[in-house]
Amino acid sequence: MDVRIVIRKNFMGGNLMLWDKPKCTYCEKEIKEEDVVFVKMRYPKRKGFTEIKAYLRNEGTFICEECFNSKME
Ligand SMILES: [Zn+2]
Numbered sequence: 001m002d003v004r005i006v007i008r009k010n011f012m013g014g015n016l017m018l019w020d021k022p023k024c025t026y027c028e029k030e031i032k033e034e035d036v037v038f039v040k041m042r043y044p045k046r047k048g049f050t051e052i053k054a055y056l057r058n059e060g061t062f063i064c065e066e067c068f069n070s071k072m073e
Helices: 049-059 065-072
Strands: 002-007 037-042 061-064
Touching (some): 061 065
16 A cells, blocks of 8 residues: 655654655655655555654655645646
8 A cells, every 4th residue: 555644854753864865756856854745655564653764765755745746737
């Protein structure tokens, strides 16, 4: 099952600097702090909530708000 979640700066008490310059999959724009991004990923099986950050880094596909909105049209 694919899910989309919205990440903001203080998501789970961390911030987006966890990643080395995360980029939008479509336009390759760098994701900045406090940007709203969409992550497409496979929902992890039997993973604890605290493991999701590591899971996102490995499995997540980032989509910036602009590209996400344009794909919805
Ligand atoms: Zn984009």
